Amino acid sequence: MASRLQQLPGNDEAVLLRLSHSNLKTFSSEIRLSLQATVESVKEKLWRKCGTSVDSMCLELYDDAGSKVSSLDDGSRPLGFYSPLDGYRLHIIDLDPSSVTSGGWLEDTSLVEKYKISDEAYDKRDGTFKKFKEKITSQNPSAFEPKITDNYMEDLCTNVKVGDRCEVEPGAKRGVIKFVGKAESLAPGFWIGVQYDEPLGKHDGMVKGTRYFECPPLHGAMVRPDKVKVGDYPERDIFEEDEI
Numbered sequence: 059m060a061s062r063l064q065q066l067p068g069n070d071e072a073v074l075l076r077l078s079h080s081n082l083k084t085f086s087s088e089i090r091l092s093l094q095a096t097v098e099s100v101k102e103k104l105w106r107k108c109g110t111s112v113d114s115m116c117l118e119l120y121d122d123a124g125s126k127v128s129s130l131d132d133g134s135r136p137l138g139f140y141s142p143l144d145g146y147r148l149h150i151i152d153l154d155p156s157s158v159t160s161g162g163w164l165e166d167t168s169l170v171e172k173y174k175i176s177d178e179a180y181d182k183r184d185g186t187f188k189k190f191k192e193k194i195t196s197q198n199p200s201a202f203e204p205k206i207t208d209n210y211m212e213d214l215c216t217n218v219k220v221g222d223r224c225e226v227e228p229g230a231k232r233g234v235i236k237f238v239g240k241a242e243s244l245a246p247g248f249w250i251g252v253q254y255d256e257p258l259g260k261h262d263g264m265v266k267g268t269r270y271f272e273c274p275p276l277h278g279a280m281v282r283p284d285k286v287k288v289g290d291y292p293e294r295d296i297f298e299e300d301e302i
Contacts, residue, residue, distance in 0.1 A: 071138070076147045079108055081157065084262070085274050089148075093138030097130045100137055104150055106256045109276065114154035120147040208240070210247030214283035215239075223291045224252060226281055231258050232291045233279075236271035241280060243268040249280050255293045 071093045079085040085108060091100055101112045117130040122145045130140055142148070180186065215238050218224075222235040237251025243266040251263065253273035263271040263278045270280065 073137070073142045073146070074144045075142060076145070077104070077107070078147055078149045079110070080149070080151045081110075082108065082275060087274055091137055091142075093142075094136050096133060097135055097137060098133035100130075101133070104148075108150055108274075109257055110150055110152040110157060111154065114152055114157060116151040116153060118149040118151065120149060122146060208246050211283040212248050215248050215250070218250060218283065218286070218288055222288045224250075224289070225287045225291045226252055226254075226279065227285050227287075229258070231256075231279075232294060233277075235286075235288070236263065236273060236278075237280075241265070241268070241270060244280060248283055250283050250286050252279050252281060252286065253277050254279065 072090050073093060074088060074090050077085065077087045077089055087107060089103070089107070091103070095103075097117065098112070101115050101117065104110070104115065104117075105112055119127040119130060119140055119142055121127050121143070124147075127142075127146065128140050130137075132139075180188070183189075218235060218238050220235050220238060223232070224235055225232050231252075231254050233252045233254040235250060236253045237249070239248060240246075241249040241251075249270075251271045252259075253263070253271070254277050257274070257276040259273075259277045259279040261278045262275045263269055263273045265280055271278070
């Protein structure tokens with residue numbers, strides 16, 4: 059049962075809300091928000107998580123039983139005005155029919171039209187990688203043999219485990235470890251799967267037809283262990299400079 063937060067004048071309480079999205083059916087996340095933050099600033103933070111623009115975003119609040127509490131239709135009011143409780147759900151509605159989230163292609167890549175060329179047409183082309191590879195291989199049969207061993211980067215994974223917070227370079231992107239091990243569909247050696255806090259990734263944990271972990275669309279990445287630092291890396295809060 060959700061516990062009601064006291065909303066006294068000038069207090070700086072925060073509330074933990076679940077998130078859902080009108081276009082992203084598999085989108086599921088949690089976010090801690092200040093009750094003093096305006097609805098407009100909350101939208102700014104949600105944009106970083108789901109990709110829906112602030113101008114096209116409407117917010118609805120639902121209780122832990124699934125009943126609608128209110129529409130957050132006044133961007134100037136603080137979030138606390140709408141009396142959210144821990145465990146309530148904040149539903150994001152994207153009103154833009156041309157939004158990056160519309161059409162379902164963020165969740166189903168089979169909907170994305172792909173350029174295709176027949177094997178016969180490709181073989182007739184000059185300057186392709188296939189012909190370059192055949193030429194080099196005829197001169198040096200070992201030229202394209204894998205240079206990476208199966209235990210590549212294994213030692214760096216010794217103290218890394220699923221659930222650890224981390225920071226990934228380049229870009230100091232923060233997130234949580236979701237996978238540690240070999241990923242045969244990528245390349246030999248060890249890989250680390252990361253769910254970023256923001257939509258800075260390339261997928262939802264599925265790479266080349268193999269699912270390595272689950273995460274929201276565009277939040278997942280598979281990186282080599284030498285790019286990952288594990289430690290106390292809390293989720294960045296865009297409101298933290300305005301809060302005391």
